[in-house]
Amino acid sequence: MVTIRCLLSLALMNGWCLIQLVVNNAFLHGELNEKVYMSLPPRFGSKWESRSKSNFTRLQGDSFITLLVYVDDILIASNNEEFVYAFKTLLHNEFQLKDLGHLKFFLGLEVARSTKGIFLCQRKYALDILKDIGFLGIKPVSSPMEQQLKLSKSEGSLLPDPSVYRRLIGRLLYLTLTHLDITFSVHALSQYLAAPREPYLHVAHRVLQYIKASPGQCLFFLATSTPHPKAFADVDWASCPDTRRSITGFCVFLGESLISWKSKKQQTISRSSAEAEYRSMAAAVSNPVFHERTKHIELDCHLVHDQLQVGLIGTLHVPSAHQLADMLTKPLAFSSFSVLLSKMGIIDIHSPS
Incomplete structure (x- = not known):
């Protein structure tokens, strides 16, 4: 995507x-006169594929x-x-x-054009989720997750039917293709698919309440933008209560258009906030060159240092109030959340206002 x-x-x-x-009838063009059985060739579907086929x-x-x-x-x-x-x-x-x-x-992506640019959204898909869950009449909320909320794998009782939770999270994951605003929340909830519990489902329902407030929220691609990439990276150090791993968040722009973002728990425990920040920068730097399923050689954090040395990238300090990737690392208060959304070109074209 x-x-x-x-x-x-x-x-x-x-x-x-x-x-x-x-x-x-794409699957009916082949002419077969007999039954054919196939086995997957070696490395078929490998997540380390380096190009988009x-x-x-x-x-x-x-x-x-x-x-x-x-x-x-x-x-x-x-x-x-x-x-x-x-x-x-x-x-x-x-x-x-x-x-x-x-x-x-x-x-499943709806595309609308204007003289100023392109709007990309999933309004129909979002409304279908609300309809299937029976939440079309639910009370909306202004943010997808309560500020300071921390989920734990041992909190609350297990759900009697985990498939309900898994299906809901799967649908929400697809909605994050245009809804960066729920990316952190859905990422946090997706970590508990193996043994979902009651509190996780309540948080997932709050995400639906937030979607109810603005199902037509869109990504806006500006027509007059210039093709210069820039990225924002942030980290919430040792924030996972179960593993004490840090949460990386980054977003990548092509000109003024948001094209890529990620919220992800780091694979190792960082001993300092500086180390965690360094790893987050490495993730952001590699993303515009290698997509997330690519295995690249520069695996360690010195990737950032090396690319700085040769002038491929430049770094700037971004104050917290202007750090767009902050919303991908933790739940924010509505005042901060709404300001960051407006700066990322995310708008609701179906809003009556």
Whole structure:
């Protein structure tokens, strides 16, 4: 999904057209006369894959076209509409395709365009979750988690049916594709899928109450932005009550458009806040170059130091009041939470105000 957000941002900056296609009956094109059994080849689906195999690009003179393919959904971006037409004709000769025109809905993501940029949201998906849980009439709240709340793996009684909790968290995880504001809360709740307890479900229900307040909250990609990356990194040192590991949070912008973010417990215990901050910076620095499932060589924290030395990155101190990644490391008070959201280009286009 980082690839999609990055492509949308680049398309806006460069004035590319965005077209969507769907392959009809994608799984029925193969002609089989007998039963076929398959075993997965070595390293198939390896999390260490270093490239996006769903992204294809072609250059021909001054014309440029790139495709994102997800099973039967295809997203095309190009600087030449005639090139796109020729390519669609080529595909039509091989497959039965449905041309959906300019991008409006892709993989559950709703896309709206204006003269100022693109809005990306999951309003329908959010409302479907509330409807299925029976929370359409629930009282909304202003933040997804109470400030200073700490969850523990031994707190409260076990849920009689853990599948309810697991399914809810799974759906909320998909909602974080556009809802950075619930990322920390859902990350915290997802750590207890093996043995979910009553208090965790209550916190998950509060997240739903927050979603009820603004189901149409969107990521905004600014059309006049410039393709200069910048990242914010923060850490909550030794904040996990069960392991005393630190929580890393970072967010990456391409110009003024938010394209990537993460809230994650660090893999090792940091002996000082400085060490924890260093690891958080390493995560942010590697993210724009390697996606999160990539195994890269520079595994230790000296990655930051090395890239500073050669001038690939620069660092600046960010005061707490302006640290955008702060909301990815801990629950915040509504006053701080709302200010940070507004600075990250997250707005509710369906709000009556």
